[in-house]
Amino acid sequence: MxxxxxxxxxxxxxxxxxxxxxxxxxxxxxxxxxxxxxxxxxxxxxxxxxxxxxxxxxxxxxxxxxxxxxxxxxxxxxxxxxxxxxxxxxxxxxxxxxxxxxxxxxxxxxxxxxxxxxxxxxxxxxxxxxxxxxxxxxxxxxxxxxxxxxxxxxxxxxxxxxGLIGGPGDHTGRTGWWPLRFAGGAGSSGADPVLVPDVPGLEVQPVDVRDLSAWIVASVERGLSGTYDAVGDRQSLTDHLAAARQITGHTGEVVPVDETWLEAHEVAPWAGPRSLPLWVPVTTHAGFGARAGGAGRAAGLVPRPVHETLRDVLAWELSRPGPVGPHGAGLTPGDERDLIAAARDR
Ligand SMILES: NC(=O)c1ccc[n+]([C@@H]2O[C@H](COP(=O)([O-])OP(=O)(O)OC[C@H]3O[C@@H](n4cnc5c(N)ncnc54)[C@H](OP(=O)(O)O)[C@@H]3O)[C@@H](O)[C@H]2O)c1
Incomplete structure (x- = not known):
């Protein structure tokens, strides 16, 4: 407790x-x-x-x-x-x-x-x-x-x-995929169409690695004890994707597809290959990224605005040596093109 x-x-x-x-x-x-x-x-x-x-x-x-x-x-x-x-x-x-x-x-x-x-x-x-x-x-x-x-x-x-930890250094690609994709850094341009999950009611609440780390250190300094969820602010996945798009200035089309369509086309949730990162099936996982978080806030955990996390994880992704890639998360450009073509044929 x-x-x-x-x-x-x-x-x-x-x-x-x-x-x-x-x-x-x-x-x-x-x-x-x-x-x-x-x-x-x-x-x-x-x-x-x-x-x-x-x-x-x-x-x-x-x-x-x-x-x-x-x-x-x-x-x-x-x-x-x-x-x-x-x-x-x-x-x-x-x-x-x-x-x-x-x-x-x-x-x-x-x-x-x-x-x-x-x-x-x-x-x-x-x-x-x-x-x-x-x-x-x-x-x-x-x-x-x-x-x-x-x-x-x-x-x-x-x-x-x-909860889901995000920001610079996110080697899972979960928080980096969307800003990187809208910026065109994953093998396509910032004006390309982007396939997005259309899942009303699904929320996300990544906690920035820097806020989490600073809070853990501050908590040790203050002698805090107990058990706390350490989560970011709740936000709909739709708003999160809009924030990722907004910070990159993406001008291309957004192609929304629902969960049934994604499952039928064998697109994986959450992370990993052939996935749309951060999407989880809403009927079974609506609470996964929507915890209360009040005890952590009362104990001093202050999440920064999500656009800062997205901006900085994008900068980190773009600054990494070698080809810019999404850490094995998300869709390959070829898969995404095929999926968008299939979505348009619906
Ligand atoms: N990423 C997320 O979204 C998320 C969400 C919730 C909770 N978490 C938790 O957050 C933490 C993440 O930690 P992290 O990013 O520092 O990475 P990590 O890979 O989980 O860190 C594990 C650490 O333990 C060390 N370690 C592993 N096996 C060891 C062994 N046999 N002997 C000695 N040391 C060993 C590793 O160092 P060496 O390999 O050098 O030994 C590494 O420094 C984990 O506790 C994870 O469960 C993560």
């Missing part, structure tokens, strides 16, 4: 943070945000996903091995908070067991995929969870959350259930 227990401090002293991760996208952003606030950050990871931001100390370790935390424990260091980005509940269990005596608090980055009901809009943190089946992403996050709270206790735990 959300618990806005906060002890405030205007200018917090530098904190000692241990980030379990920090070599990938969100973890790296959290580390950068913490360093920018003057905190001392150690990152523990294998190093397979990348490097940690300059200024952070890196400890190479595989959390699947028995002595994974020996190097950080050997320092005798006491941490103000451990921040864990794991998707593997067994890693979380081991970390909380060995690090509890060494840390004042534990922050676990979880996901809204923990919720059992994806159809109901406006639900909050009290909604029922999926079973803690660790072979499943959401179930593993449930098991990880439980391990954290059981070991550190509610008052020393912060569970952050992130």
């Amino acid at each position: 959300a618990d806005a227990t906060v002890s405030s401090a205007a200018t917090p002293p530098a904190l000692r943070l241990l980030v379990l991760g920090g070599t990938a996208w969100l973890g790296g952003e959290i580390v950068s945000a913490a360093l920018a606030r003057g905190h001392e950050v150690t990152c523990l990871a294998r190093g397979s996903s990348g490097t940690v931001p300059d200024g952070a100390r890196f400890v190479a370790s595989d959390r699947g091995t028995p002595s994974a935390y020996d190097a950080v424990l050997a320092t005798g260091q006491r941490w103000d908070a451990v921040v864990d980005l794991s998707r593997d509940a067994s890693h979380v269990r081991e970390a909380v067991a060995v690090l509890e005596p060494a840390s004042a608090s534990f922050v676990f980055v979880s996901s809204v995929s923990v919720y059992a009901d994806t159809a109901t809009t406006g639900a909050d943190e009290s909604a029922a969870l999926v079973d803690a089946d660790e072979s499943d992403y959401g179930g593993s996050k449930v098991a990880g959350e439980r391990a954290v709270v059981e070991t550190f206790g509610v008052d020393r735990s912060l569970v952050v259930r992130a």
